[in-house]
Amino acid sequence: MSSGHGESSRSxxxxxxxPPLNMGILDTAASFGKEAWRFFRSPRISIAEFDAQxxxxxxxxLIYMAFAFILTxxxxxxxxxxxxxxxxxxxxxxxxKDELIFTYWILILLFVAFxxxxxxxxxxxxxxxxxxxxxxxxxxxxVPGTTLLMIFLSQLVASxxxxxxxxxxxxxxVGFKPFVPTTGNLLIVAxxxxxxFYLALFFLMCTVWALHxxxxxxxxxxxxxxxxxxxxxxxxxxxVIGAGRRLYEVFEPLITPFLGGL
Amino acid sequence: xxPIAGKRILVGLLAVGIPYGGSFFYLWNQSRNVVxxxxxxxxxxxxxxxxxxxxxxxxxxxxEANLSGMEKDEARTxxxxxxxxQRESPYGPSGAPLLSWAELIYRDGRRLESSQKMVVQEIKLxxxxxxxxxxxxxxxxxxxxxxxxxxxxxxxxxxxEDTELSTKKTxxxxxTNPVLLAEPAYTEWxxxxxxxxxxxxxxxxxxxxHSDLVSFVDALKKLVDRSPPVYETLRxxx
Numbered sequence: 001m002s003s004g005h006g007e008s009s010r011s012x013x014x015x016x017x018x019p020p021l022n023m024g025i026l027d028t029a030a031s032f033g034k035e036a037w038r039f040f041r042s043p044r045i046s047i048a049e050f051d052a053q054x055x056x057x058x059x060x061x062l063i064y065m066a067f068a069f070i071l072t073x074x075x076x077x078x079x080x081x082x083x084x085x086x087x088x089x090x091x092x093x094x095x096x097k098d099e100l101i102f103t104y105w106i107l108i109l110l111f112v113a114f115x116x117x118x119x120x121x122x123x124x125x126x127x128x129x130x131x132x133x134x135x136x137x138x139x140x141x142x143v144p145g146t147t148l149l150m151i152f153l154s155q156l157v158a159s160x161x162x163x164x165x166x167x168x169x170x171x172x173x174v175g176f177k178p179f180v181p182t183t184g185n186l187l188i189v190a191x192x193x194x195x196x197f198y199l200a201l202f203f204l205m206c207t208v209w210a211l212h213x214x215x216x217x218x219x220x221x222x223x224x225x226x227x228x229x230x231x232x233x234x235x236x237x238x239x240v241i242g243a244g245r246r247l248y249e250v251f252e253p254l255i256t257p258f259l260g261g262l
Numbered sequence: 263x264x265p266i267a268g269k270r271i272l273v274g275l276l277a278v279g280i281p282y283g284g285s286f287f288y289l290w291n292q293s294r295n296v297v298x299x300x301x302x303x304x305x306x307x308x309x310x311x312x313x314x315x316x317x318x319x320x321x322x323x324x325x326e327a328n329l330s331g332m333e334k335d336e337a338r339t340x341x342x343x344x345x346x347x348q349r350e351s352p353y354g355p356s357g358a359p360l361l362s363w364a365e366l367i368y369r370d371g372r373r374l375e376s377s378q379k380m381v382v383q384e385i386k387l388x389x390x391x392x393x394x395x396x397x398x399x400x401x402x403x404x405x406x407x408x409x410x411x412x413x414x415x416x417x418x419x420x421x422x423e424d425t426e427l428s429t430k431k432t433x434x435x436x437x438t439n440p441v442l443l444a445e446p447a448y449t450e451w452x453x454x455x456x457x458x459x460x461x462x463x464x465x466x467x468x469x470x471x472h473s474d475l476v477s478f479v480d481a482l483k484k485l486v487d488r489s490p491p492v493y494e495t496l497r498x499x500x
Contacts, residue, residue: 176400176402177402178400181289181290181292181293186286186289186290186293187286189285189289190282190283190285190286193281193285194281194282194285197281197285198281
């Protein structure tokens with residue numbers, strides 16, 4: 001991820017794989033899919049090649065984020081259909097719809113802001129716009145990807161141990177029913193926790209790579225900034241969730257028609 | 263196998279084994295210290311539920327006492343049937359209608375007993391939900407019991423209605439003006455009619471208890487729906 005100077009950034013701008021910036025929805029969807037595929041095949045190279053200060057890249061990151069939002073919401077809707085109503089209650093009020101649909105995006109935006117502040121404090125060089133462009137670009141691929149994988153794994157494991165789990169994007173899991181702690185069940189859940197650990201680690205590593213490339217910081221400083229941002233996020237998370245819930249309650253009549261059967 | 267491949271396998275095994283073993287140990291340790299979930303209702307709601315549970319217990323005690331009373335009445339009716347059906351019974355031409363009436367009362371008694379048992383079961387299930395709500399049992403379990411209660415209610419209602427109808431038919435079953443009965447048939451009629459009136463009053467109070475329970479189950483369902491789910495057993499940090 002170059003900061004927009006020198007030969008490497010010019011070559012990135014001229015990259016034939018880069019999507020043109022004025023294209024229709026279908027073209028954008030196709031380019032989103034293509035870039036997501038490239039990202040998951042070789043994340044580090046894909047992040048290193050990305051030019052965060054390139055022309056129109058900020059706008060494209062936002063468009064990709066919109067795609068990611070639609071995709072993730074669709075995954076969550078499908079996931080909710082997989083859990084029987086008797087578990088969630090005949091009225092689905094008990095499910096934190098706001099957390100499932102939009103609060104995590106607010107948390108992600110806040111996390112990126114913390115990351116930027118942390119990096120700048122540790123002598124990072126990128127602008128706020130560049131940090132957002134780079135981070136949102138990787139999260140646009142990571143959030144739906146990890147959510148889908150987490151839903152798949154959690155459904156698999158939950159059905160194996162006869163319980164119900166709900167994935168709150170991107171990396172949250174809540175259990176609706178305690179599982180019986182037999183040795184077999186513990187072995188299965190330990191497998192899930194291991195997979196979860198590596199998924200969370202991948203999430204974090206992508207963040208660190210993106211910050212390292214954008215801010216031109218050492219890995220140690222980038223990791224410090226990321227750790228401080230995670231700490232800050234965990235501190236403010238309850239307030240954000242509380243505010244999100246209040247906001248949701250106010251706008252619920254407007255939001256509900258868009259959520260369909262959720 | 264070249265040495266580099268062996269190293270890679272070792273690193274791979276460690277990379278999977280350490281988090282896997284750590285997770286297993288953590289989960290195993292957690293499972294040893296499982297504490298039952300705490301109730302999540304307000305103090306007021308918990309107090310109301312406690313009172314309701316007390317009333318339900320009282321209902322169960324009196325319903326069980328009623329059941330043993332019914333069994334005694336059935337034995338008495340059976341005794342009357344045996345007595346009336348004896349050849350040397352002194353009722354003359356009134357013997358036959360008295361006998362058929364006693365048989366009808368006996369059949370009503372059996373129906374009443376099964377209705378009473380169903381209602382007792384219904385009250386016990388309601389108590390189970392109330393207790394579950396107080397103790398913070400998983401909502402899905404409570405909803406299962408409520409669903410069973412809802413599915414069962416029409417059957418109980420039907421049984422009670424059938425018993426009521428049969429009791430009404432029995433009321434006109436003897437088809438004889440008691441004033442015209444000579445002694446000792448008149449005394450026998452009095453014994454049987456007291457058994458029959460007991461049944462009538464019991465079935466009417468049973469119908470009332472059942473309809474109260476149906477509305478109570480509806481209120482319980484709303485309460486269970488409103489109570490927050492118990493799902494803090496597994497929560498990942500992000």
